[in-house]
Every structure is written in structure tokens, then in C-alpha cells.
Amino acid sequence: MNFDEIQSIWNSQATTKETVERESILLAVVEKEQLLRRITTITDGIMIATLLFVAAMFFRDPVLQGHDLILILPGTVCLVAAGWLLKWRMDRQRRHLGFEQSLLGLIDKSIDGLDDRIAHMRNFVWWFAVPNALGLVIALFIIDPARRHLLYLVFGPAFVICMGLAIWQINREIRSRLLPEKQRFQELRTQFTKEQ
Structure with missing residues (x-):
């Protein structure tokens, strides 16, 4: 076997290895993107x-x-x-249709989905806390004075504790899971952009 034949076999194996690696990365990205889409759909549905x-x-x-x-x-x-959340969801779906159907397109779509999810979670306080806080404040003025202690001792503290825990959990989730995942996608995107 001469050098050229060995070189061509080596090149074909390297290409095959690169193709298999690329396909496994593509499959992993597709699975992540689908999981993110399912979680977002369920979260949107529950919130609405x-x-x-x-x-x-x-x-x-x-x-x-x-x-x-x-x-x-x-x-x-x-x-x-609820209407704003529905509009946000429709805008995101429309935006995701614009991404190209390639590995880089899927990576960009995943990054956009993660950005959207982070913004969604950070806006949770406005979508849930404000309407409920408004209801509690109004209840202070219209509730029967004999039952007002329930508002002070049960509903008010329960609301503050629930919102505090929700904000803490949201910030923890963003910091520990979503931002590192977004960074991995960005590194993957940088890697594929350099290869092309």
C-alpha cells in the first residue's frame, strides 16, 4: 500500500468520524431544543x-x-x-419559524429559546405578583372587619412567602441551569462557526 492510499483511507475515516460526531451533536441539540419547547409549552399553559x-x-x-x-x-x-403571555408565546413561535433548518440554525433557535425562557421567568413577578397583590390590597378595604385578621395573619404572609420562594427558585434556576446551558450552546456555536 502506498502513501496516497493510506492517506485517502485516513481522510475517509477522519471524515466519517467527523460526520458521526456532527450527527451526534445535531441529535443532542435537537433533543435539547425539543425538551425546552415542551417545558415552555407546559409552563405557558399552566401560567395562562x-x-x-x-x-x-x-x-x-x-x-x-x-x-x-x-x-x-x-x-x-x-x-x-394572560393575554400578554399568549401574545409572547405566539411571537416566540413566529420567531422560531425564521431560523434555518441546520445545526447552526438549531443552536441559534435553542439560544433564543433559552433567552426567552430566562426573560419569561424574570417577568413572572409582574404577571403573577401584581394582579394578586392588587387583589390583596383591595381586599383590605372591602373585607368584613371581623375577618380582616385572616388577611393579616394568613393570606398576606402566605403571599409574601410564596412570592419570595418563587423569586429565589427562579433566580437559582436561571443561575444554575439556564445560563450555563446557554453558555454551552454559545460555545458550540462559536466552535462550528470557526470550523466553517
Whole structure:
């Protein structure tokens, strides 16, 4: 066997190894992107359903019993937040259709999805805390004085504790999982951009 034949065999094996490596990376990126899309879809659905449920609770007394009409305000804020989430979701889906169907396109789509998820989680406080805090403040003025202690001792502290824990968990998730994952995708993108 001469040098040229050995060189061509070596080159074909190197190409095959590179192709197999590229295909395994592509498969891993596709799986990550699909997992992220599923998690985002479930999270969006739960958030929208929760906001609609809370809005229904705020609308219940004003609509069915005709009193405490001020509760229409936090109910409307919940509906607006649910609509905003739905619009955010549709914008993200439209944006993701614009990415090319290649490895780099999938990596870019995954990075965009992670950026969107991070922004989504950081805006959680505004979408959930504001409508509920508004409802609690209004409840202070319309609740029967004999039951006001429940608001001070149960609902208020429970709301503060739940929101504090949610914010802590969100920041921990972003810091420990989403930002490192985004960095890995960015490094992968840099690596493939240099190879091309």
C-alpha cells in the first residue's frame, strides 16, 4: 500500500468520524431544543390557566352577586396578563419559524429559546405578583372587619412567602441551569462557526 492510499483511507475515516460526531451533536441539540419547547409549552399553559382561574375568582362576586365591583380591576389585570403571555408565546413561535433548518440554525433557535425562557421567568413577578397583590390590597378595604385578621395573619404572609420562594427558585434556576446551558450552546456555536 502506498502513501496516497493510506492517506485517502485516513481522510475517509477522519471524515466519517467527523460526520458521526456532527450527527451526534445535531441529535443532542435537537433533543435539547425539543425538551425546552415542551417545558415552555407546559409552563405557558399552566401560567395562562392559573391567571384565567384567578381572574374568574376575582369576577365571581361582582358578576354573580353584584357587590364588590372593585374586584373587576384585579380580574381585568389577570386577563391582560394572560393575554400578554399568549401574545409572547405566539411571537416566540413566529420567531422560531425564521431560523434555518441546520445545526447552526438549531443552536441559534435553542439560544433564543433559552433567552426567552430566562426573560419569561424574570417577568413572572409582574404577571403573577401584581394582579394578586392588587387583589390583596383591595381586599383590605372591602373585607368584613371581623375577618380582616385572616388577611393579616394568613393570606398576606402566605403571599409574601410564596412570592419570595418563587423569586429565589427562579433566580437559582436561571443561575444554575439556564445560563450555563446557554453558555454551552454559545460555545458550540462559536466552535462550528470557526470550523466553517
